[in-house]
Amino acid sequence: MVRRKYIAFLTLTLLSLLLTSVVLGPALIEAPPETKSIEEILSPKLPPGNESNETGPPVEVPVSPHFVLLVTGAAHTHYLRLNVYTDYVDGRWTTRNATRVPSNIIAPPEIKVPHHSERDKVTVGSFLPLSGNLFTSLYTTRVDGAGAEAVPEYNLFRTGLNVTTYSFSAVSYTFDWPYLVNLTAGNQTEYLSAPNDTQLVALARGITMGATSDYGRALSIARYLANNYRHVENATPPANTDRLKWFLFESKAGSSYDFASAFVVLARLNGLPARLVEGVYIDAIPQTQVVTERNRHFWAEVYFKNAGWLVFDPLHPDQNVYVPFELEITPPKMTLNPGSPGTVTVKFERVAGGTNSSVVVEVPTLGRIALINESGIYNLTVGPFEEPGHYPVIARASTGAGTPMSVLRLTAVTVPGAITVIPDQASVGLLKENQVVLGLSIQGATQDVRLETTSPLVETWFWWGTPGSETGIYVRLTSPLRYPPGWHVLNMTVTSGAERYPLYIPVFVMEPTSLGVKVPETLTAGDSLTVNGTVRGTVTGEAPSLGNVAVFLNDEKRYILIGYGNVSNGRFSMPVKIPEYLKPGTRQVAVYYVAPPGYPYLATGTTLVVKVKGLARFSLPGLILARPGNVTIVGTLLDGADEPIANASVAYYLDERYLGNATTRTDGRFSLRLEIPGIEQHTLTLEYPGSANHSPATISVRVATVELNVPEKVTGELGKPVRISGRVIGIENATLNAYVFPGKTYTFNVVNGSFDFTIEPFQTVGERSLEFRHGASVLKRITVAVVSPVKIELLTSEAKGEETARLKFRVVDSVDDPVGGIYLNVSVDGFSMRVMTNDSGIATLDVPVPEKKTNATVTVAFDGSPYYLPANGRFHVIISKKRKILWLYIGVIVIIGALVARYRLVKRKPEERRRERILKIIFNNGIPLFQEGETMEISIECDGEPELYVDGKPFGKGRDFKLSLPLGDHTIEARCGDLVETTTARILPSYNDAVVEYYERCFLPWAKGVGVDVDELTPREIAETLTDMMYPWEPIDTLTWIFEKAKYSGRRISRDEFILFYRSVLEVIGGGCGV
Structure with missing residues (x-):
């Protein structure tokens, strides 16, 4: 019993130590570097590879572990x-x-x-x-x-x-x-x-x-x-x-x-x-x-x-080209004594599924010795060969399904005898109408040598050397015209006196091929066509029944595959697609015929020179909606690579009635104006006749003038979604956008002429401009007024004072944000006063203190404002005299409290709460662009004492600075501790220069981008065109007036006018182009 108690005690102790080591080990124990774990000591393992965090130092050649x-x-x-x-x-x-x-x-x-x-x-x-x-x-x-x-x-x-x-x-x-x-x-x-x-x-x-x-x-x-x-x-x-x-x-x-x-x-x-x-x-x-x-x-x-x-992998065949199998036989050659067998190894690998591939292994004198139907490595016994001779062990792999393919590999077996003949080629590839010389080296011949054969592949032979020394035979091979292509075994016997030595040489008879193909002399990018052609043997004229044809088109730097298909009985017909992105120019079309592996016809190719015309196409929506009146249509003429086609003439027709021509600019864009007075629908057709380098192009789009029936002003409540609904007169179904300044877009569908969509809640009150858009056209502009109910709170439950007591009120909106700058009408038991809330939404009121403690009734009313709804409240508050303060006792308590606090701070100093440090440069005059001679006022926000540098030179220390700088751009830098903030200020001779430069650099490119032909219009005409396109007329009119004054009047522009101009431009173009 005692032993069991000890065992239980030791077990619990070990379990406790194990849990402690697992849970607290990393925190309590720090092992020396390179210390091995128990697992590494008891079970050595492969070193980790180069996964995410175990790369280690670089080595010249990574060390190989044993495995x-x-x-x-x-x-x-x-x-x-x-x-x-x-x-x-x-x-x-x-x-x-x-x-x-x-x-x-x-x-x-x-x-x-x-x-x-x-x-x-x-x-x-x-x-x-x-x-x-x-x-x-x-x-x-x-x-x-x-x-x-x-x-x-x-x-x-x-x-x-x-x-x-x-x-x-x-x-x-x-x-x-x-x-x-x-x-x-x-x-x-x-x-x-x-x-x-x-x-x-x-x-x-x-x-x-x-x-x-x-x-x-x-x-x-x-x-x-x-x-x-x-x-x-x-x-x-x-x-x-x-x-x-x-x-x-x-x-x-x-x-x-x-x-x-x-x-x-x-x-x-x-x-x-x-x-x-x-x-x-x-x-x-x-x-x-x-x-x-x-x-x-x-x-x-x-x-x-x-x-x-x-x-x-340079050391192995290309692994990326599809083959139905891989076949290898080793050794490539071997020597066996008469009557002795040998062993060859056949590797039949990577056999593709669905090909039903197999391998037949045979020897000409022995017949088939193996049939392999499955992938694997096979060691096969060959022989014995009773008589001397040269015998090939032939392994032929072929597919039984799909495209017929075959591959032949062999081991050359030499069985020596009284005479021994070694061919210089284990197998021969023989082209029709070509000749191949096969060399036979003869050993042991003491008499004249002869060659015996009945094969029609042997055209002639001749003997060289002398008996008893080095000698041999050269055999000239050629294929008769009608000799069947493919693999054949050439049977020959070399004799020397009574000695005979048979040889069996595999010969692959092949025929070259030629292509006949027709391709149009001129091709157009983006076109689809059919390429037809034939493949024929160049010697017999016979048609290969198998193979593939690939068609390529060069694109300056590379060849692009545009068609790939099969050959059937020497013919092919394949669809090809000319890439849309091709540039105009002279190109080459390359056509290649490739036979399957083991098929006795050689690959061939041909090249044709063609002219390629670039694709031209219009970029324009299929449906264009606009308001009645002057309708501006903006489109682009592009090539197949989405690059512009410049200086092209585009004819336009309305309902098949010719109206005129527009010319594309350097960016391929063009614009045209239509006069459509009422709510109507028309078909607009654009035609580009093409050129020597580009194809013709045409497009027909539907143009509809519409009117939106929607309130001019929609009111929504702060913090709640705003629902907008209405009708579109002139179109039944379409997709429109609602753009809420300054940058939120909603997409909604018009179904049966009606629409209904919801805007996300606004977080501040005020008026927002909302535009209904279709593409670049503004169909209508309305105002969304965001209002909020307010809640009035009395923050004072009991007010005390000697002569007056202070009541504090707070006003918040529907999202609990403070409402400042509004007036409250407050009445306290007949005492009335009008008070205003501060930025924190707080308003205070001092009321007389009665002699006796009173539970007063407080009535507060807010009459409402443009964006805040009226509200009122009724409260009760206790107003009483303030008790006299015993200052002596309070002083003693404060001193004691201070001593205790100091002791605690010394005893345990709390960690200071970190707060983010800031450094800001503020231009009090607004935009950092000034006229020569003006004073620039700068303020710096910083937790410490900032120092100002101008163009790299120290200017002074402090928070507020006044600078007068010369013409040009200047670097303004503020340093505060280790924080550095840098900005740039520009000084110009006059604001007139700034207005003209900003108008031409920012406003005109934007106007051109939305389809206005700025090169042909005056500033006032540009403003009218943009107004017709429903862009906001107030800022456009303002910026145009100031620009005309700056450029044409000779009068100087003030800073206030420049700031007004700058803000007007930003309101129109939406930012993205600073001063």
Whole structure:
């Protein structure tokens, strides 16, 4: 029993310590740096990858941890990603921090380019616990594992726990080659930083010279690196050497890190957003495979608009082009003794769904040795070969559904004998009407050699050398005219005396092709048309039954895909769309025929020169509403790239009646005026006849003059929504806008001629101007009066005094804001007085104090004002004499209280409440623009003692200043402690100059923007046109009058007139253009 008590006591103690360490440990205990946790000591794990906050210091080549993984289900996945590197700094790659999202899901990208997609469900098991970043593919959509969270910016997943198994779902995308060629680089500026090194820049530009697309540039870089550099596992540059430049310009040999790092830098120097990725390269098979650090690999990813991130790896084939499968057979050649079998490995990977693909493995003398119907890696036994000879092991993969495709790979098997013949080509590609010479090297021949064959592919042969020494045969191959194209096995036997040596050589007979295509000599941007053509063999004239045709149109810097379709029995007919944004000019149309893999017809292309006319179109609403009278119509003539077409003549017709022509300005805009006196509806037709560079354009719109039946003044209550309803005479259904100055717009619908909408509550009383607009036309202007009821409160419950006592009242509006500046009529038991509230809504009244304590009746009345409704109140208040104060006792109490307070402040000084410090420069004269000779008055608001600087020189200390400055712009700077505030003041010779400059700089461009032909009108005509368009006439009239006085009268403009002019301009144009 005692032992049980001890056990229970110890258990409770340990649990308490555990809870304390979990809850209070971080606050109570600070471990030394680099201290390992218990988990790290007991269960070593992979070091964390470069997720959001664990990038660590940059290293030249990231260190690879040791790991052993079992990966299952990667049927279409070659690349498992672990880390992403974004910044190249001083020869080393680092990663910017990224946000972790507590989710195990990342939505797949929206791929807007036609594509093929495959989905994998991959399971990963590890012999050591994994923590940090997890091995996943590029577009992993879900991870099922303990503690999984996402890093969406890098398409990574991680976990903060130790896991030994997890699974993920992923999608991969591939594209037909024409769509890849059509891709453009995406807008990812953060992935464009690269060393500013002239040698690197020259190399990058030289590699991509001649590339006609962004994808082509990326592919050129990958192919350049693959063709000009060697891959070695361990490449170590000399000390203090830039590894990237050493790889590119000196050693020309490196690891996958060097290839991928060089690709990213060269791509960025070509304007392609790219990043470096670290992970493993695995077999794309569904079966379980072992993955270790030997699979470690680096590659690059480039971002393309509408296609997302695409993989580029100079050490492996292009992963982005759609193929129905991948096929590989190893070794490429081997030697077997007579009667001995051998082993070949067939890799059948990335088999696309729905293709019903399979592989047939055969040997000419043995027949079929295997049929493979599923993706995987297969070790096959071949042989034994009883007789000496040259035997190919042929693996042929083909699709059983969809577009027929086939791929052939082989292993050349040499079985030596008394004589042995080695061909210089394991297989031969033979074009019709062309010749190929196949060399046969003969070993062991002691007598004359001969070649025996019945194949019509052998045109002739001749022997070289002498018996007993080096000797051989050259075989000239050619294809007869009607010999069937495709794969054939050429059977030949070399003899030397009684010795015979058979050879079996696969020969692929192909035929070149030519294109016949018709395209109009002149194309118009935006047009749709059909391109027809034929594909024929150039030798036999036979028509290929399979293949695709792509049509491209060059746009100065690149080729644009405008059509893509199939070939059927040598013919094609496909719709093409000319891009609307093309500029006028001479272009090239490139047409390409491409046969499917394994089809015995060669790709071909042709180029045609065409003239492209730019698209012209009108930008104008389909319905235009206006008030009766002078109706101003404003429109724009644009090209397909939304750029203006200037100096073009536009004819306009009203109900098919020609009225005149308007000319577009440099911004493509034009305006015309119609006289429509009543409420009417008409059809306005605009016609642009076109030009040598642009197509004709026409548009018909409906013009309706309407009248709004709505009260001139609508009253709403403060703090409550304002409902406005009315009718539109002249149109049944439309969409209008209600614009409430100074900047709130409401959109509402007119249904059956009526409308009803609600305005958000106003927070202050007063009148607001509301305009009903349709496009640029103002249909009517009304006033919204915002009023408020008021509430009167008596704040004094008991008033005391010796001769008079003070009563305090407060007046608030409906949102409890104080109401100042109003008069209250107050009556207290026959004593009446009129008082006014201050800015705080407070009013006070001193009343006589009676001899005896009295419960007085107080009546308060407010007669109302333009924006506040009448109100009254009746209250009761006690009025009495104030008792005499015993000042001696009060003094003693105050002294004691002060001592206690001081003691407490010394004992525990409270933390001062922080308040925001302010520093403001205030121009007491208003706008910071002055006439020469005027005095500028400045006040500074600051918590301390401010100091004023003018043009960088100290002017003085204080809060109020008067300055008289010379002509020009001056920098006014106030300093208060560590706060600095800066502004600019301008001094002009006269306000006349300021008025003219502001009118021409701000008002005229705005007027032109709303459709007024300011270049052809006088200031007064501009004002009349704007008034016709229902813009506010009061400020327009004011600013026009002051402008005319400033420019034409010779009289000087006063400061008050300039401020009035400035405010009028702001009221019309709505701000955005300061002095």
